[in-house]
Amino acid sequence: MLDEKTKKKAFERIAAIVGADHITRHKTDQILNAHDAWPLSEAKLRAGEMLPLADLIVFPGTADEVSHVLIVANELKIPVTPVGGGAGTCGGTLPIYGGIQLDLKRLDKITEIDHTSMVVRVQAGVVGIDLEEEVNRYGYTTGHTPTSLRASNIGGFIATRSGGSMSSLYGKIEDLTLGLQVVLPTGSIIESKAVPRHSVGPDLRQLFIGSEGTLGIITEATLRLFPIPEERRFRSISFPDVHSGLEAIRKIFRVGILPSVVRLYDPEDAALSFSMHFEFEEGHCMLLLAFDGDLKKVDIDEKKSVQICLEEGGSDHGEGPSKRWWEHRYDMYYPSRLTTGGYAIGDTIDIVATYDKLENVYHAMKEVMEEEDAIVMSHFSHMYPNGGSIYMIFFTSQPDAETAWATYKRIWDAGVAACHREGGTMSHQHGVGLSRSTYIEDELGSSFNVLKTIKDALDPNGIMNPGKLGLGVRE
């Protein structure tokens, strides 16, 4: 927290930059900005706890204003926590050391659609759904459709290295981002030119994708666009076990097919998600597939994929479960009486691994998480030719807050340790934020020092989002 003198000085200087209407020190605003969609922060709020607050919330309207605010923050050595939509699931926007919360929602312009190159230039504060709907009007899709699409912003997508449900075909945000504008902690504004590929040294753009506001603030990006596919077709196949389902997925990619959606629900998740609506054998897994493209290509891809699935022991369930998932894909994100009652808390550990390790990671994580009093259900999604992600979804309900928060941590600790032990990586698309911050040295090993050295060089005063990504942790 800032002392009153520094707070007053910062307020006056920043108000002169962004205008008095675009800075607040009201406690109500601080409280409403104190959490994101990290389940622990939400659970604590529900339980009546207060979270750490920023001293000032600033709403810059241009990259230039961001730059001048950072110059002031640097001079006064004030922590700066950037926030976009506030929809991250790892606590990445929580201002744990107070200071400034830099809210980028006013950077809300879609600057230009380049029809020749099929790219769009967009500011960081544009909400995902607003961008998708705007490009849809011109016959394009961004191909980036995470469940948080209605709430999260472009800057947040990039800062957390996010992925959408169709990343198997369109790629994750690191594949979709061609150019970036970033304001460095010292106030310099840098541009990473939008080009499809280059060989001019390391790709510095990738340094900032996933940097979670610890290395600078993303203010604008150039993203790839795709024509809206002529056809999107859904297919669903059940499998007697995870192994046969994964084998089918692996072989589909091996023959060169890239479905837009590939989601294999384990028996628990399949039962919860589909057994109320469709008949399939108890204890079976459910694979959801979707194919995008022109009619001819979709026909061929679908036929070949189904054939592979049947050869691996699958049973065809037509388009039903897959299409239903697509139409209801945001439903799980809503709160319910069950998930918000008492000291209930759930979360997702979205790990990623290559095919040779994936099944072992799944079994190992499931076993240790269940030992810690968690109900665990999972689906394999965001699959690629060489491996994919598992959504290890867990839920626990405890009699009091202290037990609930401790149980939650034990489940996380056990799950991530098992993931690492079996050779997995602890996040595919949600990022690190606070929830995974303590595991990052285990994850990165000796390369963590590289990240730390870069951080120290770019942010010598350690003002940028301290405590996230395991960087700038204070006593």
Added chain:
Amino acid sequence: MEPDTIAEQVRMCGACPKMCRHVCPTFFAWRSEAPTPHGRALLMHQEITGTREIDERGVEVLYQCLECSHCLTWCKPEIDIATLVEIKRRDLVKSGQQPEAISRLTGLVKKNHNPFGEEHSKRSDWIKTSNSKGSRVLYFTGCTAAYRETGSAQDTVSLLEHLGYSVEIAPDEWCCGSPLIRTGDVDSGFELAKHNAEVLNRTDVEAILVTCPGCYRTLTSDYSEYGHELNKPVQHISEFLRISLDKLPKGKFDGPITFHDPCHLGRHSGIYDAPREVIAAVSGSSVVEMERNKENAMCCGNGAGLRTMFPDHAKKIGDERIRHAKNVDAQYLVTSCPFCKNMLASQSENEITVLDLPEFVMMAEKVHYDKTD
């Protein structure tokens, strides 16, 4: 709503990762976390759990809600933040915590029986009626039409007479109470309701017609809820006109026509088709829908005291709705609410013709006569 239900609803909304925020007009206007359904719910949740009282800024946030219920369209657990906010506003008024602008509004309505501070004696100055001998209907004018949209009010009378009705105006109509009920002063609102119910129940007419959806909702829902039953049917003009489609004037309009759904008519009263059918019958062509229409229509920005307290932000929302209409190349933006019409027309910069439904129908008559004279 029971206290336990309120607690459960705000708890769930406060725990939501903001699945409706993208359509909240006040989020659009402020681009901050506070004036959002989620923000409002969280403030109420913290008060209920004893974590923190709602302070002056919190009160402001609660009064930044348009009560448009657009969030409800996108809410799977069906949490009605507009109702929850309205219930909370009642507590705030009871404890004297409402914003000063709202107290002033209440004072104006109490003194002049309208929220504009206009003289009550001039409420019906605009009216010109002929001596039609048809069925008697009463036109409950509402404050906006009576003082700010007199053209719409006069067109309503002319249109009803054109259809053969004998139109009466209530001898001593007061504000329906909507501005006070929606902003939390239900006691004062129901003083108005009591007066109006007595006046309306004494009249000898077949039906009461309203053009203002705010009045419509209040007369059809709030009055009866609080025991001020009306002894004759209340109909919105759009529904009333729908039963006489073949008798309506017909005219050819020289450009696409779109329709803005008023929140009180659409989401709050479930009337979506009637105005569209009237427009189609009159113009001979279907409405060109804006992307956000019917249950998903954006509010005009004028509701629940927002324009009184935050005129610039309210107008920003109105601007955006005009942009939606321009996006579909509409030349005419028709609504079925004098209050919405007033806001949208003020932001249209004469680039698009904004009309209340009776004005639109009467314009068809003019177009028709122009072409046949």
